Amino acid sequence: MAALYLPAPMAHQSEVLDAPERFKVWRAGRRTGKSRTALIASLLGHGQGKHRGALQGGDIVWLTPDYPQSRAIWREELKPRLAGLPGVTLHETDRRIQLAGLGSLELRSAESIDNLRGRSLDGAVIDEAAFLDLEYALGGVVMPALLDRGGWLIIASTPSAGWDGNSGRLTPSYFNRLCVAIENGGRGADWRHWHHPTEANTRLSPTDIEALRAEYPPNSATAQQELDASLTASGAAFYPELSDWDKLVIDRSQLPHFLPDWWQFWAGYDWGYSHPAVFVPCADDGTTLYVLDALYLHREQDHEQAASIRGSLVLPGQDGRVPSACSRRVYAGHDAFAQRMAHTAQPETVADVFDQYGIALSKASLDRDAGAKVIRRLLSQDRLRFVDTVGTRRLLAELQALVPDPKRPNVPLKRDANERGENGDDGADAFRYALASLPYLVTEPAPPKGIGPEGRDPGSWEQYVPGVAEDYRDEAGGFVM
Numbered sequence: 015m016a017a018l019y020l021p022a023p024m025a026h027q028s029e030v031l032d033a034p035e036r037f038k039v040w041r042a043g044r045r046t047g048k049s050r051t052a053l054i055a056s057l058l059g060h061g062q063g064k065h066r067g068a069l070q071g072g073d074i075v076w077l078t079p080d081y082p083q084s085r086a087i088w089r090e091e092l093k094p095r096l097a098g099l100p101g102v103t104l105h106e107t108d109r110r111i112q113l114a115g116l117g118s119l120e121l122r123s124a125e126s127i128d129n130l131r132g133r134s135l136d137g138a139v140i141d142e143a144a145f146l147d148l149e150y151a152l153g154g155v156v157m158p159a160l161l162d163r164g165g166w167l168i169i170a171s172t173p174s175a176g177w178d179g180n181s182g183r184l185t186p187s188y189f190n191r192l193c194v195a196i197e198n199g200g201r202g203a204d205w206r207h208w209h210h211p212t213e214a215n216t217r218l219s220p221t222d223i224e225a226l227r228a229e230y231p232p233n234s235a236t237a238q239q240e241l242d243a244s245l246t247a248s249g250a251a252f253y254p255e256l257s258d259w260d261k262l263v264i265d266r267s268q269l270p271h272f273l274p275d276w277w278q279f280w281a282g283y284d285w286g287y288s289h290p291a292v293f294v295p296c297a298d299d300g301t302t303l304y305v306l307d308a309l310y311l312h313r314e315q316d317h318e319q320a321a322s323i324r325g326s327l328v329l330p331g332q333d334g335r336v337p338s339a340c341s342r343r344v345y346a347g348h349d350a351f352a353q354r355m356a357h358t359a360q361p362e363t364v365a366d367v368f369d370q371y372g373i374a375l376s377k378a379s380l381d382r383d384a385g386a387k388v389i390r391r392l393l394s395q396d397r398l399r400f401v402d403t404v405g406t407r408r409l410l411a412e413l414q415a416l417v418p419d420p421k422r423p424n425v426p427l428k429r430d431a432n433e434r435g436e437n438g439d440d441g442a443d444a445f446r447y448a449l450a451s452l453p454y455l456v457t458e459p460a461p462p463k464g465i466g467p468e469g470r471d472p473g474s475w476e477q478y479v480p481g482v483a484e485d486y487r488d489e490a491g492g493f494v495m
Contacts, residue, residue, distance in 0.1 A: 018099060020054055026214040027051045030168070031060045035206040040170040041193050043212035043243040048170040052076060052139040053091050055168055056119050065137060065166040068117035072136030072165075076121050077156070079146040084109060084121045087141075092121070124179075130155050134162040144174035144189035147181075152188075173245055175417040176427045184437060185415050185429070190245055212241045236423040252386070252416040252426040255393040262410065263402050266335055269304065273297060278456045279339035282378065282448025283323075283346040285364055287313060290435045292444040293323045294409065295340035300456045303397050305445070306336045308405035312435035316364050320371040335401065344368075345378035345451035347443065378447035382425040385450035392449065409441040416442060 023031055027047055030040050031054060042048055054060070056074045059067035066072040078084040088109050096102050101114035109121040122130060124146035131154075138156050140148065148169070160167060171189050178187035196207040212223055223241075230237035235252065238244040256262065273279075281295040293309040309326050311319050327338040350364040365375040379385065392398050400406040416426035416439065431438025 018095060020057065021050055023051065023054060024216060026210045030208050031055060032062055033206060034061045034064055035204060036065070036166050037205045038168045039192060039196055039205065039207045040168065041173055041207065041243045042170065042210045043241045044172060045212055045218060046210050046215050049087060049091065049141060052141055052168060052170060056137070056139055067137065068111070068113055068119040070117065072117040074117065074119045074137045075130060075135055076119065076139045076141065077127065077151065078121065078123050078141045080125055081123045083142065084123045088121055124151060127151055127155050130159060133159045135159045135165045136163050137166045140169045143169045143171040144178055144187040145171070147179040148188040148192070149180055172240055172243055175239065175251065177429055182432055182437065185417065193245060209243060211243055234423060235418045251414060252418050253389065253393065253413055256410065256414050259410070262398065262400050264399050265402050269401070273337055276456065276459055278453050279337055280343040280345065280448065280453055281340045282444040282446070283344050283350065283375065284440050284444035284447065285347060285350045286440055288433070289431045289438055290440045291319050292441040294441065294444040294448050295336045296448050298456055300458060302399055303392060305400045305406055305409070307401065307403050308409035308441050310405060310408065310441065316367040320368045320373055323373060324371045335403065341373045343453065344373055344375050345447045346375045347447060348377055348380065350375055351377060379450040381450065385446040386425055388449050388452065389446065409445060412439060412441045413445065
């Protein structure tokens with residue numbers, strides 16, 4: 015007689031399966047047995063008989079992020095266990111299992127989730143939920159399908175601080191935000207949240223887990239996310255050092271009223287149209303690197319962008335945040351030097367257009383790995399400060415939202431802006447262009463000799479710029495010594 019064999023749950027899996035709550039959210043590291051737990055719940059039910067599975071007459075849907083993952087679960091977990099059993103019908107094309115006189119279990123990918131609209135379900139599993147548009151899946155499809163029968167829900171995943179495919183391109187994933195909401199008591203008594211790292215699976219060799227962890231660099235954000243299932247900033251943010259907002263943001267009044275002309279001035283620029291174009295002017299006094307502003311420009315043509323950037327600058331001697339000297343050396347992505355016919359009638363480059371406005375573009379260093387190292391070095395040296403503006407706050411929030419690329423953990427995961435130009439990484443790119451192409455270091459020159467009122471302390475450069483020292487420039491623009 016044919017029999018159905020299912021694995022016995024481990025202790026950490028039983029914690030989830032035995033709990034009575036109707037809506038369960040399980041945040042777990044890699045290889046903790048999330049899919050096996052989903053298999054048991056889908057067929058046998060859970061909550062100690064309170065929530066029925068397919069073998070108790072329930073109609074269950076198991077949702078995965080994509081088609082390949084649903085195919086793998088079908089081939090590895092469902093078909094080998096159920097094929098050939100009496101009363102069991104396998105619908106290969108639909109990936110649906112019908113149990114005669116009982117219930118059904120159907121595998122679906124998020125790519126075809128809208129096909130579930132209008133269905134009534136006794137239960138649903140959302141597997142690896144941080145890697146699909148969970149907010150839409152819940153609100154648009156799954157929760158309405160559970161209403162008629164008072165169905166149950168298990169959401170299981172490793173966390174993801176990156177983009178989960180939502181239309182607003184918000185980060186972190188909705189799964190991460192849902193975990194936080196439940197932990198903070200924001201979802202009510204029907205919801206419960208569990209957290210288990212990879213080590214919770216006692217069937218795995220501790221030595222093998224230790225060897226896997228050794229593959230990651232110290233304090234690896236990827237390891238903290240994938241193995242520890244961490245939601246903390248250090249386990250998710252690419253630049254956790256940027257979380258100290260109060261330390262990094264300064265008021266313009268903390269800088270000299272007129273920025274000395276011996277400082278280094280330059281900028282980074284990332285071209286865009288549907289995605290924002292961003293201009294990030296910087297200054298360096300030899301001790302601190304100041305991000306003076308961040309100008310975001312959305313759906314502006316090249317001439318409009320150049321005019322907007324030019325209008326944000328001030329001439330020497332004027333009181334303002336961004337001196338015109340920042341326009342003399344602007345490091346830009348290499349697309350600014352390619353001819354474009356799609357957005358302009360003239361076969362001229364962005365660099366050509368900007369040159370007409372006195373903005374000199376140079377090719378930036380595009381090495382994302384090297385750029386990230388430069389930024390981290392400056393942060394470790396406590397050399398970065400952001401002058402408080404609307405633009406720099408947007409830039410800083412953008413930088414704080416960056417997460418490691420799972421395939422290349424030494425660079426941040428790419429984020430494209432939505433159609434409104436929001437939640438992208440365009441400002442982060444312009445910022446990286448500026449810092450990865452740093453000009454030479456500057457040092458404060460000795461003050462000019464023999465000028466100023468008698469007895470005035472000559473040790474401070476600020477008292478000569480602007481003012482008395484302006485009257486002692488020679489024809490070449492230098493100071494008479």
